[in-house]
Amino acid sequence: VRPNPPADDDTMLRRYYLAITGRIPTYEEVQVFDKRRDKNRRSDLVDHLLDSKGYTSDMFNFYADLLRVKSRNNRAIGEPWINWIKDSVKYSKPYNQMVYEMLTAEGYVWNNGAVGYYQRDMGMPLDNISNTTRVFLGTQVGCAQCHDHPFDIWTQMEFHEMSAYTYGIHTTNARWKYDNLKELYNKIRKQTKNKDKDDPERIMMNRAARNMLEPLQYPVFVRNKDLRLPDDYKYDDAKPKDVVQPRTIFGDLAEVPKGHSRPEVFAKWLTDTKNPRFTVVIVNRLWKDAFGVGLIEPTDDIKNDTEASNPELMDYLVQTMIDLKYDVKQFQRMIYNTQTYQRQASMEQLDNTKPYHFPGPVLRRMSAAQIWDSILTLAVQDIDERPGDVTGGRGYDYDKFNEYMDMNADALFTLVKESADVMVRRREFDNKRKEIERDMRQARNSKNTSEENKLKSDMQDLRKQYSDLLDMRKKQREQNKGKVDDDPRWRGVPRDMVRASEMEQPARPGHFLRMFGQSDREITNNGYDDSSIPQILSLMNGTLFQRIMRRDSILLEQVKKAGSGRDKLETVWVSILTRKPTASETSLVQSELRDVAKDEAFQDIVWALLNTREFMFVQ
Numbered sequence: 355v356r357p358n359p360p361a362d363d364d365t366m367l368r369r370y371y372l373a374i375t376g377r378i379p380t381y382e383e384v385q386v387f388d389k390r391r392d393k394n395r396r397s398d399l400v401d402h403l404l405d406s407k408g409y410t411s412d413m414f415n416f417y418a419d420l421l422r423v424k425s426r427n428n429r430a431i432g433e434p435w436i437n438w439i440k441d442s443v444k445y446s447k448p449y450n451q452m453v454y455e456m457l458t459a460e461g462y463v464w465n466n467g468a469v470g471y472y473q474r475d476m477g478m479p480l481d482n483i484s485n486t487t488r489v490f491l492g493t494q495v496g497c498a499q500c501h502d503h504p505f506d507i508w509t510q511m512e513f514h515e516m517s518a519y520t521y522g523i524h525t526t527n528a529r530w531k532y533d534n535l536k537e538l539y540n541k542i543r544k545q546t547k548n549k550d551k552d553d554p555e556r557i558m559m560n561r562a563a564r565n566m567l568e569p570l571q572y573p574v575f576v577r578n579k580d581l582r583l584p585d586d587y588k589y590d591d592a593k594p595k596d597v598v599q600p601r602t603i604f605g606d607l608a609e610v611p612k613g614h615s616r617p618e619v620f621a622k623w624l625t626d627t628k629n630p631r632f633t634v635v636i637v638n639r640l641w642k643d644a645f646g647v648g649l650i651e652p653t654d655d656i657k658n659d660t661e662a663s664n665p666e667l668m669d670y671l672v673q674t675m676i677d678l679k680y681d682v683k684q685f686q687r688m689i690y691n692t693q694t695y696q697r698q699a700s701m702e703q704l705d706n707t708k709p710y711h712f713p714g715p716v717l718r719r720m721s722a723a724q725i726w727d728s729i730l731t732l733a734v735q736d737i738d739e740r741p742g743d744v745t746g747g748r749g750y751d752y753d754k755f756n757e758y759m760d761m762n763a764d765a766l767f768t769l770v771k772e773s774a775d776v777m778v779r780r781r782e783f784d785n786k787r788k789e790i791e792r793d794m795r796q797a798r799n800s801k802n803t804s805e806e807n808k809l810k811s812d813m814q815d816l817r818k819q820y821s822d823l824l825d826m827r828k829k830q831r832e833q834n835k836g837k838v839d840d841d842p843r844w845r846g847v848p849r850d851m852v853r854a855s856e857m858e859q860p861a862r863p864g865h866f867l868r869m870f871g872q873s874d875r876e877i878t879n880n881g882y883d884d885s886s887i888p889q890i891l892s893l894m895n896g897t898l899f900q901r902i903m904r905r906d907s908i909l910l911e912q913v914k915k916a917g918s919g920r921d922k923l924e925t926v927w928v929s930i931l932t933r934k935p936t937a938s939e940t941s942l943v944q945s946e947l948r949d950v951a952k953d954e955a956f957q958d959i960v961w962a963l964l965n966t967r968e969f970m971f972v973q
Contacts, residue, residue: 355711355713356713357693357694357697357713357714358697358698358699358700358713358714359697359698360693360696360697360698361696361697361698361699361714361973363387363388363395363396364932364933365698365973366396366696367379367384367387367399367932368931368932368972368973369715369972369973370396370399370400370403370690371383371403371408371932372720372724372728372972373412373643373644373690373972374400374403374404374406374408374409374412374686374690375403375406375408375409375411375412375738376408376411376412376415376721376723376724376727376853376854376855377408377724377727377728377730377731377737377738377853378728378731378930378932379731379932380731380908380929381908381909381912381925381928381929382912384928384929384932387399396691396696397691400687400690400691401687404683404686404687406738407738407739408738409443409683410440410443410444410855411727411738411853411854411855411856412723412855413443413682414436414439414440414443414855415721415723415854415855416643417439417443418436418439418855418859418860418873418875419873419875419878419879419880419881420489420639420878420879421439421471421474421489421878422474422485422873422875422876422877422878423435423436423439423470423474423859423875424474424859424860424875425744425745425746425858425859426746426748427470427473427474427476428473428476428477429476429527429568429571429572430463430470430473430476430525430569430572431463431464431569431745431750432463432470432473432744432859433744433745433750434463434464434467434470434752435463435467435468435469435470435471435473435474436467436470436744436859437467438466438467438468438470439467440855441467446681446682446683446684448679448680448681448682449636449680449681449682450625450632450680451625451680453490453621453624453625453632454621454622454625455468456468456471456472457471457486457520457617457620457621457624457625458615458617458618458621459471459472459574460573460574460575460576461573461574461575462569462570462573462755463569463574464569464750464752464755464756465756469573469574472523472525472574473525473572473574475525476525476526476572477525477526479517479520479521479523479525480499480517480521481496482520482523483513483516483517483519483520483521484496484499484513485878486520486624487516487603488654488878489654489878490624490632490635490636491624491629491631491632491635491656492631492634492635492638492650492653492654492655492656493603493631493654493655493656493657494506494654494655495508495512495513495516495603498510498512498513499513500584502589506657507657507658508603509589509591510587510589511583511589511591511592511598512601512603513603514581514583514598515598515599515600515601515602515603516600516601516602516603517581517598518580518581518598518599518600518601518616519600519608519610519616519617519619519620520616520617520620521579521580521581522576522577522578522579522580522616522617523574523575523576523577523617524574524575524576524577524579525572525574526572527571527572528571528572528573528575529571531573531575532570532759533763534759534761534762534763534766535567535570535571535763535766537762537763538563538567538763538766538767538770539563540763541763541767542559542560542563542767542770545559546559546560554778554781554782555774555778558773558774558775558777558778558781559770559771559774561774561777562770562771562773562774562777563770565773566758566769566770566773567758567766567770569750569755570755570758570759576615576616576617580597580598581597581598582595582596582597582598583595583596583598600616600619600620602620602623604630604631604658605623605626605628605629605630605631606623606626606628608620608622608623627676631656633672633675633676633680634650634656634668634672635653635654635656636675636680636682637649637668637671637672637675637685638650638653638662638668639653640682640685640686640689641671641689644686644689644690644695644715645694645695645712645715645716646715646716646717646718647704647710647712647716649662649663649664649667649668649671650662650663650668651706653879654878654879663709663710663711664709664711664712674688694712694714695714695715697713697714697715698714698973699714699715699716699717699718699972699973700713700714700715700716700717701717704716715972717971717972717973718883718971718972719883719885719970719971719972720883720970720971720972721871721872721881721883722854722866722867722868722869722870722871722872722881722883723853723854723855723867723872724972725870725970726853726854726866726867726870726898727853727854728969729898729902729964730851730852730853730898731908732902732907732908732909732929732930733851733898733901733902733904733907733908733909734844734847734851734901734907734908735843735844735908736843737852737853738853740843740844740847740851740852740853740856741852741856742849742850742852742853742856742857743849743856743857743858744856744857744858744859745858746858746862776823776826779820779823780823782820783816783820783823786816787813787816790809790812790813790816791813793805793809794806794809794810794813797809846906851901854867854872859875860872860873860874860875866892866896866898869886869888869889869892870889870892871883871884890965893964893965894961894965899960899961899964902960902964903957903960908929909926909929909930909960912925912929913925913926913956919944919947920940922956923935923940923943923944923959926956926959926960926963927939927963930960930963930964930969931963931966931968931969943955943959946958946959
């Protein structure tokens with residue numbers, strides 16, 4: 355195989371930023387790199403980017419798609435798990451330790467973020483083991499949950515034997531486990547049992563209890579619970595409803611000594627260096643993340659007879675990962691410094707029936723997160739430092755949850771009752787306010803000035819009557835204002851203009867990210883990069899372009915600093931495409947500048963460059 359030619363510095367600069375930080379470099383970052391002429395400039399850049407906040411953001415996206423991370427897992431909170439993943443990346447927690455901590459996690463998610471892994475499949479322990487096997491062992495055993503696997507060697511018995519390790523992990527409502535919660539809900543039932551179903555007090559009492567205390571009802575803990583075969587089990591090796599003993603599906607047997615935790619034994623077996631697939635799978639995923647194609651494809655359907663396209667390379671990478679003690683960042687540092695990674699991208703269409711022997715990375719379209727984050731890089735200052743809200747505006751006070759846990763039922767009931775009373779009054783105020791506003795519109799339309807003035811007076815009286823409630827609302831709004839609102843760098847920037855990793859996970863349907871293929875996090879790694887008409891329309895006419903063309907955008911500020919018209923053109927090209935314009939491009943654009951007003955021409959140029967395939971693809 356003839357290797358691709360080496361890639362030039364402009365190409366590698368852009369590729370490194372997209373691969374390691376998930377966004378294109380800023381104009382200033384390009385200038386800093388261009389000033390270096392020494393032979394170590396690329397390796398130094400890799401070191402710098404791997405230690406940046408952008409790396410944490412990009413690697414969170416990698417794990418979020420792999421682990422199907424959501425901001426809310428059924429009734430459980432997802433934010434602490436999200437923060438746990440980010441901290442694990444930031445502080446270079448070894449990958450095998452990350453996995454072990456997730457598979458053995460217990461407690462409340464705000465005290466141990468790793469329990470979010472089990473809460474992701476709340477109440478579905480068999481689905482959870484299917485996902486665990488697929489994500490960490492690259493093996494699909496889900497079909498064997500109901501019958502022997504039709505396309506692999508796994509039997510239904512083997513699936514249940516594997517599931518027996520983690521079947522005892524409890525994730526559903528555990529109100530019965532805590533006397534104060536159990537007694538509280540008995541008090542609420544007693545208080546409201548004689549009230550109608552639509553009575554405001556009854557509705558708000560239950561809603562207040564749910565808003566305040568629901569997270570306390572969903573800890574993760576291990577119960578002494580056996581797994582039994584399903585009622586319709588039809589094979590000769592056992593009978594329906596028989597108890598299943600835990601047993602691994604391959605590798606060394608992982609027996610559970612008396613008095614030991616089944617999940618801990620399972621986690622130790624799964625993450626052991628002797629496990630025949632654990633290291634292979636993460637090495638293969640990281641290689642594909644860098645090059646666009648794995649040494650094994652697909653990455654999550656490895657069978658006993660599966661071979662890597664380059665077995666010697668796979669063996670080397672596996673041993674290297676073990677030698678590095680599963681330090682993902684160091685492993686990536688090695689990959690990004692290879693000659694293979696620094697070659698030009700392969701432009702031809704891949705033949706999926708033949709192995710790819712890596713003359714260089716493959717040409718790929720940016721991911722949805724890379725496109726979003728790169729466009730924001732042109733619009734918003736210091737985008738890597740801008741915090742967001744992954745809760746989607748819900749917000750949680752985790753210290754209060756710990757306080758509630760220590761309260762008795764009477765104290766909790768008092769808090770719930772006070773909260774419910776406020777909610778009842780809030781509903782009363784809103785209903786009366788809407789009624790007055792409706793009458794005011796009718797009076798205004800009929801030009802009844804005296805009636806309209808009377809209603810305005812009624813509105814003032816209403817606000818005085820509920821002034822304590824309105825003051826409380828105002829105070830809550832002030833408390834909910836994040837630090838981002840007070841930072842002069844982002845004054846006037848909409849709150850949702852943050853990096854993809856800082857938003858609600860995943861973004862809501864219809865958002866730019868989902869439109870461009872962000873995973874819905876229902877299946878591992880099910881994002882896509884196919885093109886569509888809505889994508890084109892969004893880039894051509896969407897709000898992001900309008901944000902870039904605001905006077906306070908990073909791009910336009912850099913253009914203003916440039917001296918001559920040629921310097922301004924160069925600034926636009928470097929900011930968007932990480933290269934200077936060619937002679938023919940300069941000639942074409944200069945004629946455009948002569949024909950129309952300069953401000954309008956620059957808008958047209960920016961719009962045109964953002965809609966090029968060169969901007970959208972990682973070369």
